[in-house]
Structures are given as structure tokens and as C-alpha cells.
Amino acid sequence: MTAKIETPDLMVYAMAAEIENFNTVLHGVSSPLPVLAMSVARKTHAPDMVYISGAEGVDPELDRIYPSSFDARLNRNAVAYFGLHEAFDLAQRGELDVMFLGAAQVDRRGNTNLSVIGDIDRPKVQLPGGAASAFLMPITPKVVIWVTRHTNRVFVEEVDFVTGQGYDHRLEAYQKNEIVIVSNLGVMNFKNPDRVMQIQYYHPGHSVDEIKEKTGFDILVAPDAAETPAPGQEVIQLINQIDPDGVRSSEFR
Amino acid sequence: MKKVLTGLQEAAGFVDDGALITFGGATFQRAPMEFVRELVRQGKKELNLIDREPAMDFDLLIGAGCVAKVRAGMLAFEVFGMAPNFRKKSEKGEIITKEGACQPIIAGFRAAAMGLPSIPIKGMLGSDLLTISEVVGSQKEVKDPFTGETMIAVRAIEPDVAIIHAQKADEYGNVRIEGPLYEDVIKAKAAKKVVVTVEELISNSEIRKMPEATTIPHFIVDAVVETPKGAYPCSCFNYYDADYDHIKEYLRAAAKDQFDEYLDQYVYMGMGRRVST
Numbered sequence: 001m002t003a004k005i006e007t008p009d010l011m012v013y014a015m016a017a018e019i020e021n022f023n024t025v026l027h028g029v030s031s032p033l034p035v036l037a038m039s040v041a042r043k044t045h046a047p048d049m050v051y052i053s054g055a056e057g058v059d060p061e062l063d064r065i066y067p068s069s070f071d072a073r074l075n076r077n078a079v080a081y082f083g084l085h086e087a088f089d090l091a092q093r094g095e096l097d098v099m100f101l102g103a104a105q106v107d108r109r110g111n112t113n114l115s116v117i118g119d120i121d122r123p124k125v126q127l128p129g130g131a132a133s134a135f136l137m138p139i140t141p142k143v144v145i146w147v148t149r150h151t152n153r154v155f156v157e158e159v160d161f162v163t164g165q166g167y168d169h170r171l172e173a174y175q176k177n178e179i180v181i182v183s184n185l186g187v188m189n190f191k192n193p194d195r196v197m198q199i200q201y202y203h204p205g206h207s208v209d210e211i212k213e214k215t216g217f218d219i220l221v222a223p224d225a226a227e228t229p230a231p232g233q234e235v236i237q238l239i240n241q242i243d244p245d246g247v248r249s250s251e252f253r
Numbered sequence: 254m255k256k257v258l259t260g261l262q263e264a265a266g267f268v269d270d271g272a273l274i275t276f277g278g279a280t281f282q283r284a285p286m287e288f289v290r291e292l293v294r295q296g297k298k299e300l301n302l303i304d305r306e307p308a309m310d311f312d313l314l315i316g317a318g319c320v321a322k323v324r325a326g327m328l329a330f331e332v333f334g335m336a337p338n339f340r341k342k343s344e345k346g347e348i349i350t351k352e353g354a355c356q357p358i359i360a361g362f363r364a365a366a367m368g369l370p371s372i373p374i375k376g377m378l379g380s381d382l383l384t385i386s387e388v389v390g391s392q393k394e395v396k397d398p399f400t401g402e403t404m405i406a407v408r409a410i411e412p413d414v415a416i417i418h419a420q421k422a423d424e425y426g427n428v429r430i431e432g433p434l435y436e437d438v439i440k441a442k443a444a445k446k447v448v449v450t451v452e453e454l455i456s457n458s459e460i461r462k463m464p465e466a467t468t469i470p471h472f473i474v475d476a477v478v479e480t481p482k483g484a485y486p487c488s489c490f491n492y493y494d495a496d497y498d499h500i501k502e503y504l505r506a507a508a509k510d511q512f513d514e515y516l517d518q519y520v521y522m523g524m525g526r527r528v529s530t
Binding site: 029030032055056057066067068069070071072073075081083084085088091092114115116120122123124125126128129130131132133134135136137138139161162163164165247250251 | 280281306326327329331333336346352357375377380382433434435488490495497500
């Protein structure tokens with residue numbers, strides 16, 4: 001019997017698995033899990049990835065994370081600075097392969113909401129804003145959305161406001177990209193003819209039934225759905241070493 | 254070259270009530286916090302704030318009642334969560350929030366820096382943010398005249414004043430930003446007036462030894478203010494890190510309805526609001 005693996009560590013490992021070697025990857029603001037995922041990927045299966053920090057450093061030798069994902073210490077021993085406007089140029093050229101984005105709500109088509117609950121002019125709940133979502137979601141080959149609270153109030157039939165675009169928007173050309181959702185319960189994707197959300201992985205200690213129950217719409221189950229691969233001890237040690245203060249847990253409180 | 258060295262109170266005079274302003278830095282990094290506190294002390298009103306990912310700079314001004322309108326890609330306190338004053342006043346309808354997205358805001362600054370009325374970008378299609386931007390007239394779907402490709406034209410953003418906190422400058426306004434630049438150079442070129450607060454004044458002869466280190470040249474800078482610790486509690490690369498404990502104290506004060514006490518202690522420093530001159 002092995003020790004229980006903490007949910008943030010499982011999510012980091014699942015997010016890291018979405019990065020392939022030689023991918024160019026960017027993280028944004030408020031992104032401890034993406035920063036850790038990028039670091040894990042680079043130290044394991046993707047040593048040649050291009051790592052662009054939201055703090056602007058390219059391929060830094062990250063030794064720690066901080067409460068701000070723009071903290072300049074995240075750029076330790078970087079080879080260069082590459083500003084966000086330059087990373088966005090890269091995205092428009094189709095050369096940014098993977099981006100990590102957050103969501104307060106996500107729906108069965110992969111639309112995300114980070115803007116408002118209720119009326120945009122007089123919000124019932126003012127959310128923080130979508131940052132790069134609306135720009136990057138349609139043009140980035142792979143978008144990984146991380147969600148730390150998988151409930152039927154977060155996974156809804158239709159988002160209140162479309163901040164980031166899922167698969168039901170107008171332009172067919174924009175539907176070629178891949179959206180993956182990593183939540184505290186499992187990993188979801190849209191790899192089916194109708195491009196609707198399906199369960200691909202359920203985390204150890206969770207199940208397809210639990211995910212279905214905590215999702216606010218009829219979520220599909222991939223024919224090959226399986227338990228999420230768990231990180232080994234080296235990966236967990238690496239995560240603990242980079243994040244000794246547990247910044248990664250802050251989104252789960 | 255003209256000397257532009259001045260005091261903080263005088264430099265804050267560049268910002269009129271109702272002005273459209275933007276700040277250098279991003280979230281808790283190199284925001285011009287001492288200048289922000291001076292705006293509060295001078296009781297500025299109806300400010301119109303724009304930036305891609307601001308944090309405490311915007312929230313402090315909102316909480317102090319200096320703000321009418323906000324446009325940001327995201328306004329939050331990183332892993333600490335929502336910007337408390339922003340959320341409260343936006344939900345009460347006391348400020349107008351027109352959410353932007355990072356790229357249209359950055360591109361809008363770039364258009365203004367290039368002297369263009371607008372600039373095309375990709376993405377955005379299918380987002381409700383594009384719909385509301387088309388209504389307010391900041392973005393519009395267009396076709397490229399050569400390829401027919403659908404793009405989004407973003408209207409230029411020309412702030413009345415851009416305020417940037419940097420590491421070093423001379424008294425003429427030759428500015429050295431060290432480390433990450435964010436969009437600071439673009440904002441300086443885009444704005445009508447540019448105020449730069451710096452950790453340290455250096456001599457013009459020092460500047461001339463290494464012109465490649467000058468990120469903003471004097472002719473686009475209107476005021477330089479020597480302001481050590483001018484980004485505190487945000488970070489200033491090569492000088493100090495962000496004081497996350499102070500930022501948490503700010504959040505606790507806002508959460509307990511003790512924001513006025515926070516302002517008294519850290520902004521007015523017991524001296525109350527200064528009468529605007």
C-alpha cells in the first residue's frame with residue numbers, strides 16, 4: 001500500500017503529461033499548478049520543451065515557486081526574457097503549442113467563464129476576468145484548463161458568459177485545437193464526434209460515477225476511460241522541492 | 254535635453270480627475286505603488302484605469318474611491334484570490350467594469366505606440382468579450398484586404414498618463430528598466446504623458462556608458478521622481494521582492510471592513526487626505 005497522493009500533485013502530473021517534448025509552452029498569471037507542471041515535464045519526459053514563463057524568463061532553472069506567478073525569482077538563470085506581447089505574437093504565428101488557463105465555470109462544449117455570474121453590466125458575482133483566454137483558446141493547438149473544484153456549479157450545461165471559447169463557436173477553422181480539462185476529480189477531453197465533454201481519467205480514490213454526480217450535465221465517458229496515472233516518488237519529491245510552502249494548495253482552500 | 258526631475262506631489266499633478274491612466278509592471282511586480290498612494294492622498298476622482306493584469310495598484314485606488322471605470326484583462330490578487338475592493342464596488346455598481354482581454358489591451362497600446370488608429374489581432378471570435386467590445390467600440394471583426402482572413406481590429410489605446418516604476422534614471426528621463434519589461438516601453442510610447450518613479454538616480458555620464466541599457470529615452474518622459482521603495486509592497490527586480498505578508502494584511506483589512514484603517518496607516522500615515530493643489 002503506497003501513501004495517498006495529494007490532489008494538487010496528481011493534477012500537476014496530469015497537466016505535465018499534456019506537454020510533449022519540443023513543445024513551446026507558456027503559463028500565465030496566478031498559475032502555481034501550471035508552473036509546477038511545466039517544471040515536472042521538463043525534468044521528466046519533455047527535456048527539450050521551450051518554457052516561457054509568465055514572469056518573462058525563457059527556460060529558467062526554477063528552484064522555487066511563489067504566491068505570484070510573475071515573481072521575477074521564477075526567472076532564475078533564464079537564457080532570455082520574452083515578453084507577453086512577444087509570446088502572443090508567437091501564438092498568432094501558430095507557434096505556441098500549449099497554454100494553461102483557469103476557469104470559474106466550464107460547460108459541456110468546453111466554453112469557460114472567468115468574467116461574471118449574472119448581468120455583465122451589474123454582475124451578481126464579479127469574477128477576476130479571463131486574461132488571455134478569449135485570445136488564446138481559439139488559436140492555441142492545445143489548451144489545458146485546470147479546475148480545482150469539480151462541482152455541478154462549476155461544470156455547468158452552459159456557462160453564464162463565454163469568456164474562453166469551446167467547440168460551439170462559429171468558425172470551423174477555430175475548432176481544430178484540443179481542449180483538455182484537468183480537475184480535482186479527473187481528466188476530461190472532447191475526443192468524440194460531437195465534441196462534447198467526456199471523462200478520460202478519474203483520479204485514484206475517485207470514480208466515473210462521482211464525476212458524473214458532480215457534473216451539472218450529462219457527461220460522456222470515453223470507451224477507454226481509466227484511472228489517472230499517478231506520479232512516482234521522484235516526481236512528488238521534485239514538486240515538494242520546488243514548492244516547500246505548499247503554494248499549490250492555495251487554490252483548493 | 255531638458256531636466257525633468259521633480260517631486261512626487263508635482264508629478265501626481267500630471268494626472269487630472271477623470272484621466273485615462275495605466276501603470277507599469279504586472280500584478281505584484283514593479284507597480285508604481287508610492288505614486289498610487291500619492292494619487293489617493295491627493296484625492297483624485299473619477300479615474301479611468303486600464304491595464305492587462307493589474308492587482309493591488311488598481312484595487313487600492315478603487316477602495317480609496319478614486320476610480321470611475323476599469324478595463325483589465327484580469328484584476329485579481331494572484332493565489333490570494335479576488336481583488337476585494339474591485340469585486341465589492343463592481344457588484345454594487347459603484348464602478349464601471351468593462352472587461353478587456355490581455356491581447357486586445359496590449360495590442361491597443363501597441364497601436365497607439367505606432368501612431369495607428371487600430372491594429373488587427375487573431376483570436377477573440379466566439380467570446381462574449383468580443384460582443385461587448387463591439388458594443389463599446391473597442392474591437393471590431395474585419396477582413397484582411399489581401400487574404401480575406403477574419404481578424405479583429407483593436408482600437409488604439411492612448412492613455413493620458415502612463416506611470417512606470419523603474420530601477421534607474423538620470424535627471425533628464427533616460428530610464429533603465431532591469432529584468433522583465435512587461436509592456437512598460439510600449440505603454441510609455443503609447444501615452445500622452447509619461448511619469449517615471451525610480452529607485453535610484455544615476456548620472457547622465459553613467460547612462461552614456463551603456464546606452465543599450467536605456468529602455469526608455471528621455472524625449473518620451475515628462476517627469477522623473479526619485480522614489481526609493483516606490484513599488485513596495487510590490488517587487489522591484491534587483492532591489493527587493495514583493496512583501497506577500499503585507500499584501501495579505503491588506504486583504505485581511507479589506508475583508509474585515511477595516512480598509513479605511515489600512516489607508517490611514519499606510520497611505521495617509523495618520524495625516525489625512527491632502528488638499529489638492
